[in-house]
Amino acid sequence: MVIILKENAPAVEVQALEQYLEAFDLQIKETVGEHMSILGLIGDTTAVDIDTLLTFPCVEDVRRIQEPYKAVNKKFHPEPTVVEVAPGIKIGGGNFQVIAGPCSVETEEQIIEVAEDVKKSGATMLRGGAFKPRTSPYSFQGLRANGLELLEEAKKATGMPIVTEIMSAAHLPLFKNVDVIQVGARNMQNFELLKALGKQEKPILLKRGLANTIEEWLMSAEYIMSEGNPNIILCERGIRTFETATRNTLDLSAIPVLKEKTHLPVIVDPSHATGVRQYVEPLAIAAAAIGADGLIIEVHNDPQKALCDGAQSLTPEQFDNTMKKIKKMRNFVTTELN
Numbered sequence: 004m005v006i007i008l009k010e011n012a013p014a015v016e017v018q019a020l021e022q023y024l025e026a027f028d029l030q031i032k033e034t035v036g037e038h039m040s041i042l043g044l045i046g047d048t049t050a051v052d053i054d055t056l057l058t059f060p061c062v063e064d065v066r067r068i069q070e071p072y073k074a075v076n077k078k079f080h081p082e083p084t085v086v087e088v089a090p091g092i093k094i095g096g097g098n099f100q101v102i103a104g105p106c107s108v109e110t111e112e113q114i115i116e117v118a119e120d121v122k123k124s125g126a127t128m129l130r131g132g133a134f135k136p137r138t139s140p141y142s143f144q145g146l147r148a149n150g151l152e153l154l155e156e157a158k159k160a161t162g163m164p165i166v167t168e169i170m171s172a173a174h175l176p177l178f179k180n181v182d183v184i185q186v187g188a189r190n191m192q193n194f195e196l197l198k199a200l201g202k203q204e205k206p207i208l209l210k211r212g213l214a215n216t217i218e219e220w221l222m223s224a225e226y227i228m229s230e231g232n233p234n235i236i237l238c239e240r241g242i243r244t245f246e247t248a249t250r251n252t253l254d255l256s257a258i259p260v261l262k263e264k265t266h267l268p269v270i271v272d273p274s275h276a277t278g279v280r281q282y283v284e285p286l287a288i289a290a291a292a293i294g295a296d297g298l299i300i301e302v303h304n305d306p307q308k309a310l311c312d313g314a315q316s317l318t319p320e321q322f323d324n325t326m327k328k329i330k331k332m333r334n335f336v337t338t339e340l341n
């Protein structure tokens with residue numbers, strides 16, 4: 004349920020309303036917007052009588068929320084959430100960022116070289132997997148804790164914030180110098196992991212599961228936010244369909260759908276969505292055109308020798324060209340399409 008407050012409602016009146024609501028054992032989330040302030044009520048609101056609420060002088064309107072997700076619902080928080088990853092690096096609410104780097108961290112030289120290259124091309128965050136969720140236990144599993152150390156070296160060398168995947172809540176202490184913790188597609192519904200990530204403050208990049216609906220994905224974000232962490236970035240990375248020409252099918256429709264349903268920023272991963280290098284650029288441009296808040300793109304300095312996902316990795320030169328086109332599209336979107 005959301006209670007829309009009258010503009011400039013006196014604080015004493017709002018306090019009186021909040022005191023009345025205390026009897027119902029609900030979580031109350033107050034959102035103060037530029038034009039509208041809202042009290043969002045989470046929990047069983049069946050005993051709350053709308054007509055009684057409307058008698059409070061500070062109440063403009065009351066609406067019941069049908070969707071099962073509350074805290075991430077746009078009706079609870081009409082202004083877009085802006086996640087500040089590092090000073091000056093914001094995502095959402097008109098702020099667009101590109102995250103780039105290899106699928107996996109392999110060596111110190113590799114990660115620093117790629118970091119320097121992608122930074123020159125305009126990427127503002129560095130990606131690189133240290134703990135890798137591989138389909139086969141015989142495939143390269145990542146450098147694990149050592150990979151995180153190498154990412155920190157690359158961060159020191161370039162100043163770029165680092166984005167990397169967590170596979171177990173037990174590893175959280177190792178992530179203390181990581182700027183954005185990624186939850187991979189395979190862990191989107193690992194609810195214990197989501198709860199643990201909700202109890203800390205670092206931004207979470209929550210990828211969509213391989214075969215999950217938008218509502219299930221938003222419920223996973225709700226798990227994180229209901230524990231107290233509002234810093235969530237959603238990432239559409241393609242879903243399983245009958246199509247085999249691409250690794251997954253990029254659900255571009257998810258972007259406008261999410262823009263309507265949630266206040267959280269949404270980025271697109273055209274690398275895992277397609278699995279094919281030459282399709283990454285057109286889908287990256289399409290994502291920028293359709294209103295995504297950013298992109299995450301795999302780049303490797305020697306894709307043929309990459310230990311993971313070489314076929315979908317761009318070379319630094321290809322990434323540089325792609326970035327030029329992304330910038331043009333962003334420019335067009337913000338100037339001509341607005």
Ligand code: PEP
Binds near residue numbers: 132186187189210272
């Ligand atoms: C990744 O980003 O390296 C990754 C494994 O992605 P996903 O979880 O989307 O498959």
Ligand code: MN
Binds near residue numbers: 312
């Ligand atoms: Mn990958």
